[in-house]
Amino acid sequence: MAETRPMTSEPVEAWITGIGLATSLGEGPDAHWNALNNKRINVDETGFAPNIVHPLAPVSYDAQIPKKGDQRQMEAWQRIGTYAAGLALDSAGVKGNKDILSRMDMIVAAGGGERDLAVDSGILNSEGYGAASPGLLNEKLLNDLRPTLFLAQLSNLLAGNIAIVHGVTGSSRTFMGEEAAGVDAARIALARIASGQSDIALIGAAHNGERKDLLLLYEFDDFNLKNKFETVWAREANSGFALGSAGAFLVIESRAHAEARGAKPLARLKSVVADQARRKTPGEVTTSLQKLWSQLGARSDAAIITGATGAEPVTSEERTFLKDHADVAIRGTGTLFGHTLETQFPLGLGLAALAISRGAMFPPNDSTGLEIEKSGKPTQIVVIGAGHWRGEGMALVEAI
Amino acid sequence: MTATRDNFGRPIVVVTGMGVVTSLGAGKEDNWAKLTAGESGIRTITRFPIDGMKTTMAGTIDFVPVEPFSSTDLSEKLGELVTEEAIAQANIGSKGDFPGPLFLAVAPVEVEWPQRQVLAKAAGANSDINYDTLLRVAGGGKFVQYHRRFLFGSVADHLADTFGTKGSPISLSTACASGATAIQLGVEAIRRGEADAALCVATDGSVNPEALIRFSLLSALSTHNDPPQKAVRPFAKNRDGFVMAEGAGALVLESLEAATARGAKILGIVAGCGELADSFHRTRSSPDGKPIIGCVNNALVDAGLTSDQIDYINAHGTGTPENDKMEYLGISSVFGERAKEIPVSSNKSMVGHTLSAAGAVEAVFSLLTLEHQRIPPTINYDVPDPAIPFDVVPNTARDARVTAVMSNSFGFGGQNASLILTGEPV
Numbered sequence A: 001m002a003e004t005r006p007m008t009s010e011p012v013e014a015w016i017t018g019i020g021l022a023t024s025l026g027e028g029p030d031a032h033w034n035a036l037n038n039k040r041i042n043v044d045e046t047g048f049a050p051n052i053v054h055p056l057a058p059v060s061y062d063a064q065i066p067k068k069g070d071q072r073q074m075e076a077w078q079r080i081g082t083y084a085a086g087l088a089l090d091s092a093g094v095k096g097n098k099d100i101l102s103r104m105d106m107i108v109a110a111g112g113g114e115r116d117l118a119v120d121s122g123i124l125n126s127e128g129y130g131a132a133s134p135g136l137l138n139e140k141l142l143n144d145l146r147p148t149l150f151l152a153q154l155s156n157l158l159a160g161n162i163a164i165v166h167g168v169t170g171s172s173r174t175f176m177g178e179e180a181a182g183v184d185a186a187r188i189a190l191a192r193i194a195s196g197q198s199d200i201a202l203i204g205a206a207h208n209g210e211r212k213d214l215l216l217l218y219e220f221d222d223f224n225l226k227n228k229f230e231t232v233w234a235r236e237a238n239s240g241f242a243l244g245s246a247g248a249f250l251v252i253e254s255r256a257h258a259e260a261r262g263a264k265p266l267a268r269l270k271s272v273v274a275d276q277a278r279r280k281t282p283g284e285v286t287t288s289l290q291k292l293w294s295q296l297g298a299r300s301d302a303a304i305i306t307g308a309t310g311a312e313p314v315t316s317e318e319r320t321f322l323k324d325h326a327d328v329a330i331r332g333t334g335t336l337f338g339h340t341l342e343t344q345f346p347l348g349l350g351l352a353a354l355a356i357s358r359g360a361m362f363p364p365n366d367s368t369g370l371e372i373e374k375s376g377k378p379t380q381i382v383v384i385g386a387g388h389w390r391g392e393g394m395a396l397v398e399a400i
Numbered sequence B: 001m002t003a004t005r006d007n008f009g010r011p012i013v014v015v016t017g018m019g020v021v022t023s024l025g026a027g028k029e030d031n032w033a034k035l036t037a038g039e040s041g042i043r044t045i046t047r048f049p050i051d052g053m054k055t056t057m058a059g060t061i062d063f064v065p066v067e068p069f070s071s072t073d074l075s076e077k078l079g080e081l082v083t084e085e086a087i088a089q090a091n092i093g094s095k096g097d098f099p100g101p102l103f104l105a106v107a108p109v110e111v112e113w114p115q116r117q118v119l120a121k122a123a124g125a126n127s128d129i130n131y132d133t134l135l136r137v138a139g140g141g142k143f144v145q146y147h148r149r150f151l152f153g154s155v156a157d158h159l160a161d162t163f164g165t166k167g168s169p170i171s172l173s174t175a176c177a178s179g180a181t182a183i184q185l186g187v188e189a190i191r192r193g194e195a196d197a198a199l200c201v202a203t204d205g206s207v208n209p210e211a212l213i214r215f216s217l218l219s220a221l222s223t224h225n226d227p228p229q230k231a232v233r234p235f236a237k238n239r240d241g242f243v244m245a246e247g248a249g250a251l252v253l254e255s256l257e258a259a260t261a262r263g264a265k266i267l268g269i270v271a272g273c274g275e276l277a278d279s280f281h282r283t284r285s286s287p288d289g290k291p292i293i294g295c296v297n298n299a300l301v302d303a304g305l306t307s308d309q310i311d312y313i314n315a316h317g318t319g320t321p322e323n324d325k326m327e328y329l330g331i332s333s334v335f336g337e338r339a340k341e342i343p344v345s346s347n348k349s350m351v352g353h354t355l356s357a358a359g360a361v362e363a364v365f366s367l368l369t370l371e372h373q374r375i376p377p378t379i380n381y382d383v384p385d386p387a388i389p390f391d392v393v394p395n396t397a398r399d400a401r402v403t404a405v406m407s408n409s410f411g412f413g414g415q416n417a418s419l420i421l422t423g424e425p426v
Helices: A028-037 A068-072 A076-092 A117-127 A136-144 A149-153 A157-166 A178-194 A212-219 A255-260 A284-296 A314-325 A333-337 A341-358 B028-036 B071-090 B113-123 B131-138 B144-149 B154-163 B178-191 B209-217 B256-261 B290-303 B321-340 B355-372
Strands: A014-023 A044-048 A051-054 A105-109 A173-176 A200-207 A246-254 A267-275 A303-306 A330-332 A380-386 A392-398 B013-022 B102-106 B170-173 B197-204 B247-255 B268-275 B312-314 B404-411 B415-422
Touching: A014 A028, A014 A076, A014 A178, A014 A255, A014 A341, A028 A341, A068 A157, A076 A157, A076 A200, A076 A246, A105 A157, A105 A178, A105 A341, A117 A136, A117 A212, A117 B113, A117 B131, A136 B209, A149 A157, A149 B209, A157 A173, A173 A178, A178 A200, A178 A246, A178 A267, A178 A341, A178 A380, A178 A392, A178 B170, A178 B178, A200 A341, A212 B131, A212 B144, A246 A255, A246 A341, A267 A284, A267 A341, A284 A314, A284 A380, A284 A392, A303 A314, A303 A333, A303 A341, A314 A380, A330 A333, A333 A341, A341 A380, A341 A392, B013 B028, B013 B071, B013 B178, B013 B256, B013 B355, B028 B355, B071 B102, B071 B154, B071 B197, B071 B247, B102 B154, B102 B178, B102 B355, B113 B131, B154 B170, B154 B197, B170 B178, B178 B197, B178 B247, B178 B268, B178 B355, B178 B404, B178 B415, B197 B355, B247 B256, B247 B355, B268 B290, B268 B355, B290 B321, B290 B404, B290 B415, B312 B355, B321 B404, B355 B404, B355 B415
Parallel strands: A105 A173, A105 A200, A303 A330, A303 A380, B102 B170, B102 B197, B312 B404
Antiparallel strands: A014 A246, A014 A267, A044 A051, A173 B170, A200 A246, A267 A392, A380 A392, B013 B247, B013 B268, B197 B247, B268 B415, B404 B415
C-alpha cells in the first residue's frame, strides 16, 4: 500500500474533509450548529437517577445502516458508531466509492459493548450470596447468553461493522483505553498521513452513555455526576461527569488526495500530541498540558474546545492551565454533550472543524465566567482531552 | 542510502529483545525446547468448574498465580513477565526507563464474575439483585480498585509505569491479529523516525467461564476434550475448532541504526507488515479469499520481497474448519504451486490460540525459527486433509535453511495482518 513510498522529509498537509456527528443534540452539522448556538443541552435526570446522562437524540438508523439484519447484530454503541461513520463518509463525499474505501485506513477508539443486564441479574439472584452449586454459573451462561451478543460487545467489532456496512477496508485498527484512545486514533492517523504512509483515514469513536454497567464502572470511584446538572466548570462542590451518548467520526486525508478528487476541506488538522502523566503528585496534569501546548505550535490566541470531564482533581488542574488562556474562547464539550470517554476527543475535533467551516465559534455555556463570548472567525482551535484518570492530548485544527 | 535504511529509504527495524510465555512455560528457552519437541500445553481446565461445558480444555497458564482471579490481572502479569525478559535481553535503557513508546495488544476489559459476586454479597440481599442494587453499593470508596482494574487502559497504564515507556501508551485490539498489529504500530513509529525504540507487547489471560462459553456459543471451539493434548489439529481433516489459550509475547524493536550504535545484538528484522480488512462477515472470511490474499501481498510489497523469497510460513492455523481452508486458499493464491512445497506450520497445535497475544507469541517463535534454523512442527496431524495439501511439518520439528518467515494472523471482525521477519536486512 502507500507504506512503500520513500519517507517524505516535509510533513504532508492533512485536511479534515468529512465529519459525522450523532449525539444527544442530534445528528449532522446543521442540527449541531443550531443546538450549540441555541445553547441547548439534553440531559436525562430521571432515567438513571440519581445519575445524570445525556441520552442520544433520536436517530433513523436505516439511513446509514440499511439492513435490519446488520442493525440487529449490533449493540447500541456499534449502531451509533456505524451511523456516525456513515455520516462522515457522506460528508467527505466518499460514501460508496469502492476505490477509495478499499484503501482507506480506519482507526476506531472503542470500549466494549453492553452486557445483558437481565442475564447478569438472574445469575446473581440464583447464586444467592454465591453459595450455589459450582456449575450454576456455567449453566446459566450457557442457557441464557445470546450467541451473537459476544460480537456486539467485542471492541474491534465497531470497526468490523463499519467495514461490513460501509466497505472501509484499507485497514482496521481499534484502540482502547478510554479518553486517550480517541486522542491516539487521531494522532496515529495524522502521523501516517503526514509521513506518507497513508493518504486517507476514517477515525472516530462511539459511546453509549445510557448503560448501567458503565455507570457501575465509574461509580467505583464516585465519578458519576448525581442529582443536579451543572455545567462542567461549576462542579467543584459536586464533581463528576454525566455519561453521554455520541458517535463522532472524521475523514482525514492528505491535501493532494483531497485536491485530486476535488474534495473541499472543512479545516486543516495541523498536529496531534499526547502524553500520559503519572498523576502521582498534584499539578502533573497542568504541567503535562503546558508541555503539550508547547509542542503543538498553536498561536497564543487560538480558541480552545476542551473535553474537560468535571471529575476531580483533573478538571481543576486543567482549569489552572486554562488560566494562561483566559482571554480566548474556551468551550467545554462536557457541559454540552456529557462525557463520552473515547469519543470526546474526536467529538472535539469534529466541533472544531465545524466551527472553522462556519467561520464562527459557538457561544459559551457556563455560569462561572471561564467561557467568554468571542466574535470573529476562529483561525486556530486547539482541542484538548485530559482523561478522567489517565491520558492527556491536544490537537491543532486550523482554517485553510 | 546507508545500510541502515531499506530499499524504500526507511529505517530498517530490528528486534533486539524478546520475551514469551505460553501454556508450555515461561521464557524463550523453555518454550522453544518444548515447541520443537512437539509438546502440547493444552490440558483439562482446573481453574473453575467445567460442569456442563462442551469444551473442557484450554492452554491455561496456571503457574502464574493470580488471586482473586481476573483475566485482566493475569494478562497484566503475563505482560510484565515477557516485557522483563525482552528488556533484559535487549539490555536497553535503564530500570524503569525504556526509551520509547508502548504498543500493547490486550483483550477487551470488563468487570468479571468474581468481582460482580463480591458486589452482590456486599449488597446484602439474596434476591432482587440487579444493576441498581450493585450501583447502590459500588460507590463510597470500598471498590475504588475495581475502577482502576477494569479501565480498558489499565494494563498499558501499569506496564508504562513499571517500565517507564515514553508518551501515550496505546492499547489496541484487532481481535486475533492484535499481536501482529502491536508490532506493526511499533515498526511504523520507528520508520517515521518518531522513536528509535518501541516496546511491543501482546498478552491474553482470557480463560474464564464466560469467555469460554462465548466462544463455545459461536461454535468456534474444539470439543476433542479427551485427551486434551490432541485437541488442536490444524490443517488435519478431523480438525474441529480452536482451543483457547493464554500467553504473552514481547518484542523490543529498534532502528538498525540505533541498535548498532549501542552495540546491541540483532535478533532479527521486521522487514514488512501488511494488513487488509474483510467486509464479508463478522466471523467468516470472504469466500474468494481476496482480503487474505491482499493482506499477504501487502506484507510482501512492504518488505520488498516476492513470495519465492519466503521459505517458511508461520500459519495462523487455528484448527477451525473455516480458518485453515481459507488460509490455504489465500496462501496458494499468492504462492502458486510453491504452496505445496513451502513448510507451513502452526504453533497453535501446541500452545493453543493465545488470541490477542497470538501475533506476538508467534512472531517470537518465528524469530527463534530463524535463529535456530529449525521449524517447529504441526502436531496432531494424523489425518491429512486432501483439500489442504500444505507441507505442515507434520508432528516432528525439522532442520531447514530459513531466511525469511511470513507470520499470519486473522481475526473476527475481518482482521487480517501479516508480518515478514528475516534474519538479515533484505
